[in-house]
Amino acid sequence: MKLILYISDFMLPGILMIILIYGLLEKVNIFDTFIEGxxxxxxxxxxxxxxxxxxxxxxxIIRASGALDLIERGLKPIFSFTSFPLQLIPLSIxxxxxxxxSLGLVLDLFKQYGPDSFIGRLVSVMMGCTETIxxxxxxxxxxxxxxxxxxxxxxxxLANLAGIIASFYITLWVFGK
Numbered sequence: 001m002k003l004i005l006y007i008s009d010f011m012l013p014g015i016l017m018i019i020l021i022y023g024l025l026e027k028v029n030i031f032d033t034f035i036e037g038x039x040x041x042x043x044x045x046x047x048x049x050x051x052x053x054x055x056x057x058x059x060x061i062i063r064a065s066g067a068l069d070l071i072e073r074g075l076k077p078i079f080s081f082t083s084f085p086l087q088l089i090p091l092s093i094x095x096x097x098x099x100x101x102s103l104g105l106v107l108d109l110f111k112q113y114g115p116d117s118f119i120g121r122l123v124s125v126m127m128g129c130t131e132t133i134x135x136x137x138x139x140x141x142x143x144x145x146x147x148x149x150x151x152x153x154x155x156x157x158l159a160n161l162a163g164i165i166a167s168f169y170i171t172l173w174v175f176g177k
Contacts, residue, residue: 129163
């Protein structure tokens with residue numbers, strides 16, 4: 001375990017050193033390239049800012065309006081036939097929209113059940129097995145100008161569902177109930 005911690009401590013500085021050494025060997029003007037990339041990033045930020053603001057407003061509306069509770073009540077009968085914890089339905093839904101909003105739900109679950117409980121461990125694994133679909137799609141597709149997403153949303157939702165199911169069974173397998 002200590003070896004993994006040492007490797008993780010040196011990974012980011014190591015990657016930066018490799019990039020710098022590669023740039024020097026290829027005779028790239030590293031500072032000018034960095035400045036050029038920083039200028040481009042400002043343009044990207046300005047392009048995706050309206051989308052990010054729209055997503056933040058949508059998450060605020062969903063949480064404040066009680067729509068999340070309504071969806072949770074509608075899905076409870078379906079999930080009652082499984083051993084999946086019903087407390088995680090809101091997190092499963094909100095995780096597809098916003099990472100920060102779902103992190104707030106995770107912290108609430110940690111306060112209520114504890115991080116070392118089954119639910120605490122399950123939400124930790126679930127956060128690593130799922131993605132913020134709508135945020136990711138809107139930011140990345142907007143930044144490169146893709147308008148037709150075709151089957152991306154369907155595939156992403158199915159992948160997220162697979163991640164939720166996998167996180168449940170991985171947590172059961174590793175930690176037990």
